[in-house]
Amino acid sequence: xxxxxxxxxxxxxxxxxxxxxxxxxxxxxxxxxxxxxxxxxxxxxxxxxxxxxxxxxxxxxxxxxxxxxxxxxxxxxxxxxxxxxxxxxxxxxxxxxxxxxxxxxxxxxxxxxxxxxxxxxxxxxxxxxxxxxxxxxxxxxxxxxxxxxxxxxxxxxxxxxxxxxxxxxxxxxxxxxxxxxxxxxxxxxxxxxxxxxxxxxxxxxxxxxxxxxxxxxxxxxxxxxxxxxxxxxxxxxxxxxxxxxxxxxxxxxxxxxxxxxxxxxxxxxxxxxxxxxxxxxxxxxxxxxxxxxxxxxxxxxxxxxxxxxxxxxxxxxxxxxxxxxxxxxxxxxxxxxxxxxxxxxxxxxxxxxxxxxxxxxxxxxxxxxxxxxxxxxxxxxxxxxxxxxxxxxxxxxxxxxxxxxxxxxxx
Numbered sequence: 001x002x003x004x005x006x007x008x009x010x011x012x013x014x015x016x017x018x019x020x021x022x023x024x025x026x027x028x029x030x031x032x033x034x035x036x037x038x039x040x041x042x043x044x045x046x047x048x049x050x051x052x053x054x055x056x057x058x059x060x061x062x063x064x065x066x067x068x069x070x071x072x073x074x075x076x077x078x079x080x081x082x083x084x085x086x087x088x089x090x091x092x093x094x095x096x097x098x099x100x101x102x103x104x105x106x107x108x109x110x111x112x113x114x115x116x117x118x119x120x121x122x123x124x125x126x127x128x129x130x131x132x133x134x135x136x137x138x139x140x141x142x143x144x145x146x147x148x149x150x151x152x153x154x155x156x157x158x159x160x161x162x163x164x165x166x167x168x169x170x171x172x173x174x175x176x177x178x179x180x181x182x183x184x185x186x187x188x189x190x191x192x193x194x195x196x197x198x199x200x201x202x203x204x205x206x207x208x209x210x211x212x213x214x215x216x217x218x219x220x221x222x223x224x225x226x227x228x229x230x231x232x233x234x235x236x237x238x239x240x241x242x243x244x245x246x247x248x249x250x251x252x253x254x255x256x257x258x259x260x261x262x263x264x265x266x267x268x269x270x271x272x273x274x275x276x277x278x279x280x281x282x283x284x285x286x287x288x289x290x291x292x293x294x295x296x297x298x299x300x301x302x303x304x305x306x307x308x309x310x311x312x313x314x315x316x317x318x319x320x321x322x323x324x325x326x327x328x329x330x331x332x333x334x335x336x337x338x339x340x341x342x343x344x345x346x347x348x349x350x351x352x353x354x355x356x357x358x359x360x361x362x363x364x365x366x367x368x369x370x371x372x373x374x375x376x377x378x379x380x381x382x383x384x385x386x387x388x389x390x391x392x393x394x395x396x397x398x399x400x401x402x403x404x405x406x407x408x409x410x411x
Contacts, residue, residue, distance in 0.1 A: 059151045060134070066144030068094040068119070080150055083129055094119070104129065120146050125153070133157040185247040192244040199237045206230040242372040245305075246357060249379045256299040256383060260410055263296055263328050264289040267337065270307035271326060274315055281320045285311070290329035295410045298384055306380050306388075309373040310339040310400050317398070318343035334386075334406035342397040351390050377402070384408065 054061050060077030064070055070092045078085040083104035087097050120138030128134050131154070138148040206226050209217065217223045248254040271285050278285050296303075307326075314324045318341045327338040346354060353359040355378060358371040377400075378388040385405045392398035 059149050062088075062148045062150070064094055064146045064148075068146070070094070070097070071145065077150055080128055080132065080134060080152070121148070125157075181250060185251040185253075188243050188247040192240045195240050196237065199233050199240070202233040203230060203237065206233065239372070242376055246372060246376055246379070249376070249383065254383065256302065258297050258299055260295045261298045261300045261303060263293055263335070263337070264291075266300060266304050267307055267326055267328055270304050270311055273308055274311045277312065278315045278324065281315065281318070281322075283315055283318055283321070284323045285315075286323065286325045288325070288327050293329055293335065296335065296404065297408045297410055298404070302380050303384065306377045306402060307337065307339070309377045310402070313373050314339050314341040314343065314398070314400075317341065331403055333403050334409060335404050337402045337404075338399060340397065340399040345394040345396050345398050346390075346392040347394055351392060355390070374400075 054074045055076070057074060057076055060074065060080045062070065062073040062077050070088065070090055072090060073088050078088050081088065081101065081104075084097060084100045087100055120140050121136045122138070124136040126134050126136060132152060133154045133156075135151045135153045136148060137151075138146050140146055206229050208214070210223065210226050210230060217226070245254065267287055267289060271287050275285065311324065311326065318324060322342050325338075325340045327336075327340075329336065354371070354374050356371075357375045359375070374388075374390075381388045381402050381404070385408070386403050389401045389403070390398065391401075
């Protein structure tokens with residue numbers, strides 16, 4: 001026999017008689033059958049591995065054929081839909097599954113499917129059974145069938161709800177804070193206006209009496225007392241003005257009245273206003289202005305207020321016989337005005353405190369103030385589009401630099 005050809009063959013019967021026939025070699029056929037059997041086993045093993053892998057997915061997996069009948073799904077999908085798990089079997093049409101889902105008693109309140117969704121579904125969020133939220137994504141296959149992935153997004157939806165609740169709380173808190181700020185600003189404005197009138201009267205009358213316009217003061221002590229009353233009233237009026245300005249800045253209601261300002265004249269005028277304060281402590285004030293510095297477009301009164309506040313602070317925290325220096329000139333960013341002293345200085349922590357309203361940066365030192373000078377100066381500088389920076393070392397002095405943008409320089 002050779003390669004399956006039929007060959008003649010003599011056969012002896014059990015009774016001894018001889019017969020004849022033909023035989024065929026089936027070796028190749030048997031080998032092919034064994035190979036096909038091995039392939040079938042391998043395919044079955046692969047199918048089992050694939051099915052096992054799909055069943056271990058964290059997502060629900062489902063396949064529908066071209067006629068929208070269920071072909072296969074994993075156990076995870078049945079876990080997602082326990083109320084209709086009995087329908088999730090091969091051959092059941094999608095429309096029957098969807099209809100049963102809408103009628104399922106296990107569905108959480110608010111879960112509705114008014115009409116059958118358009119297939120394939122893309123990024124569909126669905127509230128399924130027992131409050132669980134699912135994200136459904138389906139894709140059309142080459143044969144017309146649909147493969148779908150159902151992902152549990154319950155934790156994500158809960159976090160989104162918590163975030164929305166938190167944002168709502170923040171919004172309410174912000175609204176309350178803004179309302180409180182408006183009330184505070186209005187209160188400060190009303191009180192300031194009410195207090196200014198009597199204070200101006202006190203200042204006017206005490207000044208008249210100090211100058212002895214209508215005759216001499218009989219007793220020197222009275223004259224001294226009048227000086228103290230006048231100084232106290234002036235200090236209180238300055239404090240009220242600072243409070244009113246600060247409330248306007250915080251409420252965003254302060255407007256600049258811009259005009260051409262000569263920086264040299266502005267700095268010299270501010271220095272003259274603190275000369276008496278410096279003279280009482282024998283403090284020298286040096287002023288140096290770059291003569292090439294052009295005029296500035298600024299609110300002269302507000303910018304002068306910045307320089308006065310900084311000069312007053314420098315004199316206040318400089319010991320007797322010290323020195324305060326004022327410089328103004330061009331800067332890479334525009335124009336810079338610098339007030340430096342050789343006073344007590346501050347630590348970085350004290351600087352942070354001093355820049356807050358009512359903060360007392362020079363803690364433990366003899367000289368104290370309202371804590372409004374630096375915060376007000378910084379906010380007025382920023383209102384001009386500039387910035388205020390502080391460089392200070394305890395025991396070595398403080399340098400405050402106000403920088404205004406180049407756009408404020410006039411030709």
